[in-house]
Structure formats: structure tokens, C-alpha cells
Amino acid sequence: MMEINILNQDLKKKYNKYFQQYGSVLFINKNNIIYNSTIISSKSKKSKIFPVIKANAYGMGVIAITNILIELGYKSIFLANIAEGVEVRKKFKSLNIYILNCGQPLNAQILIKHNLIPVLNSVEDIKSWVCGNLNNESCVIHLDTGMNRLGLSYSNILDLKKTKYINKLKIKFLMTHLASAENAKKKFNEIQLNKLQKYTKIISKIKNHSIKSSICNSSGIWLGEKYLLNIVRPGASFLGINPLLNKQNPLKETxxxxxxxxxxxxxxxxxxxxxxxxxxxxxxxxxxxxxxxxxxxxxxxxxxxxxxxxxxxxxxxxxxxxxxxxxxxxxxxxxxxxxxxxxxxxxxxxxxxxxxxxxxxxxxxxxxxxxxxxxxxxxx
Amino acid sequence: MMEINILNQDLKKKYNKYFQQYGSVLFINKNNIIYNSTIISSKSKKSKIFPVIKANAYGMGVIAITNILIELGYKSIFLANIAEGVEVRKKFKSLNIYILNCGQPLNAQILIKHNLIPVLNSVEDIKSWVCGNLNNESCVIHLDTGMNRLGLSYSNILDLKKTKYINKLKIKFLMTHLASAENAKKKFNEIQLNKLQKYTKIISKIKNHSIKSSICNSSGIWLGEKYLLNIVRPGASFLGINPLLNKQNPLKETxxxxxxxxxxxxxxxxxxxxxxxxxxxxxxxxxxxxxxxxxxxxxxxxxxxxxxxxxxxxxxxxxxxxxxxxxxxxxxxxxxxxxxxxxxxxxxxxxxxxxxxxxxxxxxxxxxxxxxxxxxxxxx
Known part of the structure; x- marks a missing residue:
């Protein structure tokens, strides 16, 4: 699987000025990203793929990686925070950019100004968004199904019905995050999936129409078709990081x-x-x-x-x-x-x-x- | 000693947009850098101080830190490699910039083009520099006294006499690097100092004039006056990193x-x-x-x-x-x-x-x- 032995003598000569000036150099093999993208696509079936390239595309350079993803046909990405969103928006005008953590207190104006789609993680986020989002832009709602990290709890969801906020939300989809997706043997994956499906039904019923949902990170895509749902959110798998615990890597390191x-x-x-x-x-x-x-x-x-x-x-x-x-x-x-x-x-x-x-x-x-x-x- | 509790309520408000957009924020206390500079100056007596601010000023931002150092009167700095030198030179035209590792093979032209002063670490470096340095610019020679890392060995120094290269070098000073400076009890410090003094005599004799020398990193400055020599090279001590092993920090963290x-x-x-x-x-x-x-x-x-x-x-x-x-x-x-x-x-x-x-x-x-x-x- 390892095909990144790119440093033959010719390439050494070609890139020697970088070694001279910087001491160390990192190579990113684009063909392997393309290979990984093909595998991810094939595993994801009909689900839409929204790559997650936060933390400067895992340190690899978010602009360069976004360019490759756009070339491969991707139209939507997830980033960690508003600073990353503003940076990427400067270069890519028509990309759909989702922000996983919009900061506190959530500032709807800056999101709208840069055409960034917020992931709303809490009741407070929802309130701030509804109050500041005068043009009724879309959002994503994050539901907690077991990470205890970000997202609305079950009781938050039940409370939604009582508030006026839920009616004012234009929800693109609901999402949650798997805690142990790399380990297919963990029953917790299925518990999380079931919770998401239950919560999705509740919110769809409140909104009176069916709402899309998403649970898969990179590893989740390997858990089986029922996990794929409407949207998958692979990230490091584009770089070939092994999505499977203690199993052979189905991807190519990059x-x-x-x-x-x-x-x-x-x-x-x-x-x-x-x-x-x-x-x-x-x-x-x-x-x-x-x-x-x-x-x-x-x-x-x-x-x-x-x-x-x-x-x-x-x-x-x-x-x-x-x-x-x-x-x-x-x-x-x-x-x-x-x-x-x-x-x-x-x-x-x-x-x-x-x-x-x-x-x-x-x-x-x-x-x-x-x-x-x-x-x-x-x-x- | 700890006076960096700068996050009172007013400052929280002032900087909240950074927390919103980036999630985390780092504060650098300029007054503490000034305090540390005063301590370093006082400990360094009459030796010249050339701050070492490689690795993007230890991650703190080399341009911002250089601005502070210039304000404090420093005129010479050390950086790790040519890439860093080129970046800093763009902003600071009259600063003396020393490059610790000029890359292989050493490219004299690029050093001269950007007015960077090389530290020559090996016989090969000396040869490349002499052959490419047609205007007879100055350099620094690094001597190994015990790190086994960079610098000419004793036998390299003895061999210098036999070559024509040594006559063509305009040496600003000789330097070596201490292995255990943070621990004043280690006899190895004195062994290294003695070696540097011996080597300096040999090279001064070959060149037929007295040559300056430097051994102190941050910690070295606390080893006593005989270590100070002509130039000291503190780095992290400006940021208040403790120069002493298992002893109270004489500096202020920043x-x-x-x-x-x-x-x-x-x-x-x-x-x-x-x-x-x-x-x-x-x-x-x-x-x-x-x-x-x-x-x-x-x-x-x-x-x-x-x-x-x-x-x-x-x-x-x-x-x-x-x-x-x-x-x-x-x-x-x-x-x-x-x-x-x-x-x-x-x-x-x-x-x-x-x-x-x-x-x-x-x-x-x-x-x-x-x-x-x-x-x-x-x-x-």
C-alpha cells in the first residue's frame, strides 16, 4: 500500500533548495489523496461527503488541501472555528463552509458576513443564532448521543418543543459524533446511531417535515451502510490515516x-x-x-x-x-x-x-x- | 514572581473576539520581557548580548519579538536557518542576523544576497563559504567542545593550519555550545570552557590576531563571569524560561x-x-x-x-x-x-x-x- 517513496535522486535535486533553507520538508502525495477519495466515495454509497479539514487541514495547509478537494468535486467542508472559516472564505467564494464551534457568545453577524454555516451546539447557540440571523439563513444542529462533549442533550431536545426558537430555525441537517467509530466491535456505536435516529424523529415531528442527519466521521464510514445516513464527514481519511483500529489500513498514507x-x-x-x-x-x-x-x-x-x-x-x-x-x-x-x-x-x-x-x-x-x-x- | 494574571474583566472583554474566533489565545507580557532583559543584561556584565530567537522565536512570533528586542537596543540576533533569516530580513534591514545552520550544501550567494552572517559548522561549510564569498564577508566559526552535534572538532582545527581556507576567513568570533549549562554542578561545563579557550588560542595564533569567542546560552550566563567571554547568546530566558535546573526561576515567565x-x-x-x-x-x-x-x-x-x-x-x-x-x-x-x-x-x-x-x-x-x-x- 505504501507508494510514497517519492524521493528518488531527481526529486532530491529538484527540492534541495527547500532542504537547504528550511532543514526539513514534508511531501504530500496528491495521487494518494485521489486514491483515498475514491475509496471514501465508494464506501459512502449515495451519502453526500462533506470533508472535515479543520486545524489547517490537520497541519497540511488548508488552502492547498481545499484546492485538491474542489478539483475532486467536493462542494462543502467543515472547519473548526470562525478564524478558519474567514481564511478559507477569502480564497473560495462558492464553497459551502460549516463551522463546528462558532465561539461564545455566538456572533450571527460575522457568520453571515462571511457566508459561514454554523453548527449550533447548545440551547444558547440556538438563541443567539435566532436573534441575530435576520435573513433566516440555514444552520446545522449538533446532538449529543454519548460523547458528552458538544451538542444538545435529550432533555434539551424535548425542551425545544416548548420554545419559539425551533420554529425559526432552517435546519440543513442534524449531526452527532461517534466516540468509538474506529472499533466496529463496540456496541456504543449502535447506541449512538439509535439515539440520533430517535432524536431526528422528534425534531422532524416538531418541524413537521423530515430532516436529514449525519453521524459518520472517517471511521464511521467503515461501520456499515446503516451508519451512512444522508451526509458523511470524513477528514483524516483523505490523508490516508487508518480508519480502523488494529486492522490493515484500507487507504494509502499520503x-x-x-x-x-x-x-x-x-x-x-x-x-x-x-x-x-x-x-x-x-x-x-x-x-x-x-x-x-x-x-x-x-x-x-x-x-x-x-x-x-x-x-x-x-x-x-x-x-x-x-x-x-x-x-x-x-x-x-x-x-x-x-x-x-x-x-x-x-x-x-x-x-x-x-x-x-x-x-x-x-x-x-x-x-x-x-x-x-x-x-x-x-x-x- | 508571577505577574501575568492579566486577564481581568476589562481585558477579557477587550480580547473576547479572539476567543470567539480562534477558541484559544496566547498572551505575551511585554513588561516581563523587559524585566528579563534587564536581568540578562546585568548578569552579562560587559559581554555583548546576541539574542537567539530561532523557531519563530520559540513559537511566539519572530517579527513581534524582534520588534521588542530592537526597542530594547539589541542589534544582533541568531536564527536557525536561511528561511528564518530571509523572513526577518524582509522587515529589518539593519539588524545583524546570524544563521546557525545554513543548510547543505552551503550556498554563499543566498546568504550574501540577504545579508545574513553564517555560522560555519564544518570543514565543508568553510570550503563552500570561501569559494562562494567573493566579497570577503564575515562569518562565525562553530567549534565542538563536547556536544558532538555541530562544529569543528579538535582535529579539524589542527588541520585548518594546513589549508589555504583559514587565511581567507574573516572571523567575527568563535562559538561553542554548552551541553549542561542549566546544571552548575556539572564539571563538563568547565571542560567545555577550557577547550574553547584552547581552540581560540590555536586559531588566533594561525590568524595572527586575537579572536573573540562565545559559549553562553541562556543558562550559561548563570554559570559565573568567566563563562561570559565576548558574546553571550540567551534565547528562551527573554521569555522567562527558567535557566536553572531545580532552582527558583530568577526570571519572570512571560x-x-x-x-x-x-x-x-x-x-x-x-x-x-x-x-x-x-x-x-x-x-x-x-x-x-x-x-x-x-x-x-x-x-x-x-x-x-x-x-x-x-x-x-x-x-x-x-x-x-x-x-x-x-x-x-x-x-x-x-x-x-x-x-x-x-x-x-x-x-x-x-x-x-x-x-x-x-x-x-x-x-x-x-x-x-x-x-x-x-x-x-x-x-x-
Whole structure:
């Protein structure tokens, strides 16, 4: 499945100025995004697909990713907050932009000004929206079915009937969010689906017409057809992040990260490496200093235990990862096999993002979101 | 020492639009930077101070921080790479900008074009610089005295005599980097100082004139006067990051971070919270969802164990931290004490950045560098 080994010699030459100037570089494989989009489409059957590309498209650059999605035919996206909405609206005039968290107190004017569609998460949101939304623009209502995070509770929904607000809402659809969608064995998924369907019936009855609904994030799409409903909201699956827990990834990973060798040195037995002298060399060693550190996405957690790849060989990180530099042991290579400027794989063909995230004691989402915004992200 | 409790009611009102639109906000206390600068100046005696503000000024915004430093009279700064140098040069024409890692192969033309002063880390760097630097611009030479990371080794230095390159270098000063400066008890500091002094003598003799030198990072300045030499290179100490290991911070922390309450809900005993249902409520609880998550600087490591503050009360994080939302237990407050839109302290007056970093199993530097570049950073 791994087809992101894009750094052949020609590409190294082509992109070397980025390595020179920034130290580390991220590649985004557009063909794999297209592949993932095809899989997502096929799994989603007749449901509409509204990609979620919040947090700067998981750190990958929301403008670049939106461009690709529009090219693929998508017309609606979800973003996290108004700041993201305003940024994307500047570039894309006709895209439908849904805002998951409109901020407090909800400001209907700014949403309408930038033509952003709010997801209303609470009774307070609904009140603010109805009072400020004089042109009767549409909205989405978020219902809580078990996350205990955002959305109207069951009692909030029952109370809706008593208020005048519900009549003034033009609801595009209802949505909820699955807590454990990556694990198909969890009964909780079905409990959440049943609640959403029950709540949808109640609200449809109040409004006196049938209302659409949505429950699937990326993983939800793999739970089976009955979960698809009217709209699905995949996000990280476009980037090929595995939607399934402990199962083979049906998608293609899309992102790979590289740095370059800044310096090579012979270091003597018993000398130490890096801050705090946390490692002492057991033998004379060949070391390389590479141009990436914790400010660029290589966490300090990997100090003295992470690894990187050069020419498909696994090489250990020695000492503490510093802010923009890391030392690795290249004694596996002989004296003149490697040279400064050679490319180092942080994750990519030899180590999946999924595996890299496990080494970092986290999930791929957090890895991507923490990659320095300054690092060039090159779509290849 | 903690004087960053800047979020009084007036300021909350003033900055509320940032919370509405971005969810979380970072405040940088300029008076504390000025205070820290005064302490650094006083400790540095007659040495020149060249601030190091790489990695986008440790995530705080290099342009804003450079403006403050210039106002304080600083004329020279260190940055990590050429990309940073080019960005800063655009705004600041007369600043002396030193580049710590010029990339491979070293490109003298681009350095000269943007009037950037290179730190040459290796024999290869020296060769490339001499060959490309036709106008005989100045440089800095980095010597390795024990980090095994960047810089010329002792044998490289001895070899310099044999080459023609050394005669063509106009050396501003020599520098090395301390491995354990935060710990004054480590003998290794003195070993490194002695090596630098020995190497400086050798190179001064080759060049036939005395050459200046520099060894101190922030912590080094607290090691005693003999370490100060000609130039010191403090960085994070301007932001008040403690330069001393396990000792009281002589500086004032400068950065504080806040989010807002997005929603408040009563949640029933035995219901779960967040992704993966990792926590089950032991009793009926009052929960708040706050507008910050791991994409904004609140790490997933804090899932089910971190805490935040509202009105100076410590409140536990419940369940997994998600990408841009986190749920906290506010049962300590009664039903109507808190409301949506209320401000939540992530770190600040009630929890130092230093303590927050320990909870995150890292150091303050990594916390700051990982704070989303999109989050508004407001200088107050």
C-alpha cells in the first residue's frame, strides 16, 4: 500500500533548495489523496461527503488541501472555528463552509458576513443564532448521543418543543459524533446511531417535515451502510490515516517527512552526545547531525529511542532531540558512504506515519497537527 | 514572581473576539520581557548580548519579538536557518542576523544576497563559504567542545593550519555550545570552557590576531563571569524560561494561554466522556467543554490526567483531549456559577509554563514551539 517513496535522486535535486533553507520538508502525495477519495466515495454509497479539514487541514495547509478537494468535486467542508472559516472564505467564494464551534457568545453577524454555516451546539447557540440571523439563513444542529462533549442533550431536545426558537430555525441537517467509530466491535456505536435516529424523529415531528442527519466521521464510514445516513464527514481519511483500529489500513498514507544531514563526525568511545550528556558512546562511532528537531515535528519523546532511515537503513537517535537538530548513529555505514546533504527519512516509505505516531505515544492526527507550519509542504 | 494574571474583566472583554474566533489565545507580557532583559543584561556584565530567537522565536512570533528586542537596543540576533533569516530580513534591514545552520550544501550567494552572517559548522561549510564569498564577508566559526552535534572538532582545527581556507576567513568570533549549562554542578561545563579557550588560542595564533569567542546560552550566563567571554547568546530566558535546573526561576515567565467555555452540561453517573469512552463518570457531574485541544497546544498526553483553572480553581480534564476541544469537570462549581464564554487558564498565573511542561513530560521550549501558529499571540 505504501507508494510514497517519492524521493528518488531527481526529486532530491529538484527540492534541495527547500532542504537547504528550511532543514526539513514534508511531501504530500496528491495521487494518494485521489486514491483515498475514491475509496471514501465508494464506501459512502449515495451519502453526500462533506470533508472535515479543520486545524489547517490537520497541519497540511488548508488552502492547498481545499484546492485538491474542489478539483475532486467536493462542494462543502467543515472547519473548526470562525478564524478558519474567514481564511478559507477569502480564497473560495462558492464553497459551502460549516463551522463546528462558532465561539461564545455566538456572533450571527460575522457568520453571515462571511457566508459561514454554523453548527449550533447548545440551547444558547440556538438563541443567539435566532436573534441575530435576520435573513433566516440555514444552520446545522449538533446532538449529543454519548460523547458528552458538544451538542444538545435529550432533555434539551424535548425542551425545544416548548420554545419559539425551533420554529425559526432552517435546519440543513442534524449531526452527532461517534466516540468509538474506529472499533466496529463496540456496541456504543449502535447506541449512538439509535439515539440520533430517535432524536431526528422528534425534531422532524416538531418541524413537521423530515430532516436529514449525519453521524459518520472517517471511521464511521467503515461501520456499515446503516451508519451512512444522508451526509458523511470524513477528514483524516483523505490523508490516508487508518480508519480502523488494529486492522490493515484500507487507504494509502499520503504524507512523508524528510530532513538532511548537516554534519558527519567521527566521535570517540566514552564521549557523550547532546544536551544533558544523556548517552555515552560505547565505541568509536560515526555520527550524523540532521536538520530537524522538536520544533519541526520530531518530538523530544524520541530522545535516545527513536530512529530514522537513510538509504532504507534504520538508524538510532542518540541523545536528546534538540530544537532544530538531532544526532543519529550512522556507524552502520562506512566512512564515505554518506555525505552532508544526504536525505533522511523521518517517516515515509520505511516507517508509516501510523508507526511513527505509536513511537510518539500518540495518534497520527496529533503528529500532523504539530508539524511546524513553517516547514514547506510540497504536493507531489 | 508571577505577574501575568492579566486577564481581568476589562481585558477579557477587550480580547473576547479572539476567543470567539480562534477558541484559544496566547498572551505575551511585554513588561516581563523587559524585566528579563534587564536581568540578562546585568548578569552579562560587559559581554555583548546576541539574542537567539530561532523557531519563530520559540513559537511566539519572530517579527513581534524582534520588534521588542530592537526597542530594547539589541542589534544582533541568531536564527536557525536561511528561511528564518530571509523572513526577518524582509522587515529589518539593519539588524545583524546570524544563521546557525545554513543548510547543505552551503550556498554563499543566498546568504550574501540577504545579508545574513553564517555560522560555519564544518570543514565543508568553510570550503563552500570561501569559494562562494567573493566579497570577503564575515562569518562565525562553530567549534565542538563536547556536544558532538555541530562544529569543528579538535582535529579539524589542527588541520585548518594546513589549508589555504583559514587565511581567507574573516572571523567575527568563535562559538561553542554548552551541553549542561542549566546544571552548575556539572564539571563538563568547565571542560567545555577550557577547550574553547584552547581552540581560540590555536586559531588566533594561525590568524595572527586575537579572536573573540562565545559559549553562553541562556543558562550559561548563570554559570559565573568567566563563562561570559565576548558574546553571550540567551534565547528562551527573554521569555522567562527558567535557566536553572531545580532552582527558583530568577526570571519572570512571560507567556500565558487561555481558552473559553464552549458548552456546559449536566452529565449522568456512569456515562462516558470523549473518544474511546476512556472515562466513566462516578457521579452525576457538571462538565464544561473548552475550546482547545491537541492541535492548539494541549497535548493528548494530558488526557484524563491534566488540569486547567477557572477562577483560580483547579479542574480536571476528563477523557481524551481531542483535536480542538477538551472536556473538564466543573462539579466544584455550582450550577450557575460558570457560564459559556468564561475564560479557562491552560497555563498562566495558577500554573507556570514550567509546571505545565513537566506535566507534559517535556521542557517549556517544546511546549511553546508546539503551540499552533494560528493561535493569536497578543502582546500586552
Amino acid at each position: 504524507v512523508s517527512m524528510y530532513a538532511q544531514i548537516t554534519q558527519i563526525r567521527k566521535a570517540l568511545k566514552n564521549t557523550s552526545v547532546g544536551y544533558g550528556q544523556t548517552v555515552k558512546l560505547k565505541k568509536d562511532s560515526l555520527l550524523a547531525t540532521i536538520s530537524i528537531g522538536y520544533s519541526n515535528g520530531l518530538s523530544r519523546l524520541l530522545s535516545n529511542k527513536g530512529s530514522v532511515y537513510i538509504n532504507n537503513k534504520k538508524l538510532d537517535i542518540l541523545g536528546r532531540v534538540s530544537m532544530d537538530l538531532t544526532v543519529i548513529d550512522i556507524s552502520k555505514f562506512n566512512d564515505r558512504e554518506l555525505k552532508i546533504g544526504d536525505i533522511v527519512e523521518i517517516f515515509g516509505p520505511n516507517k508509516s506515519l501510523e508507526k511513527f505516531a505509536i513511537e510518539n505515544n500518540t495518534i497520527p492526527y496529533e503528529i500532523l497537527c504539530n508539524i511546524d507550519k513553517n516547514i514547506p509542504k510540497i504536493i507531489v | 507567556v500565558s494561554m487561555y481558552a473559553q467555555i464552549t458548552q456546559i452540561r449536566k452529565a449522568l453517573k456512569n456515562t462516558s466522556v470523549g473518544y474511546g469512552q476512556t472515562v466513566k463518570l462516578k457521579k452525576d457531574s457538571l462538565l464544561a467543554t473548552i475550546s482547545i485541544g491537541y492541535s492548539n497546544g494541549l497535548s493528548r498526553l494530558l488526557s484524563n490526567k491534566g488540569s486547567v483553572y477557572i477562577n483560580n480553581k483547579k479542574l480536571d480534564i476528563l477523557g481524551r483531549v481531542s483535536m480542538d476541544l477538551t472536556v473538564i469537570d466543573i462539579s466544584k462549581f455550582n450550577d450557575r456559577e460558570l457560564k459559556i464564554g468564561d475564560i479557562v487558564e491552560i497555563f498562566g498565573p495558577n500554573k507556570s509554563l514550567e509546571k505545565f511542561a513537566i506535566e507534559n513530560n517535556t521542557i517549556p521550549y517544546e511546549i511553546l514551539c508546539n503551540i499552533d501558529k494560528n493561535i493569536p499571540k497578543i502582546i500586552v
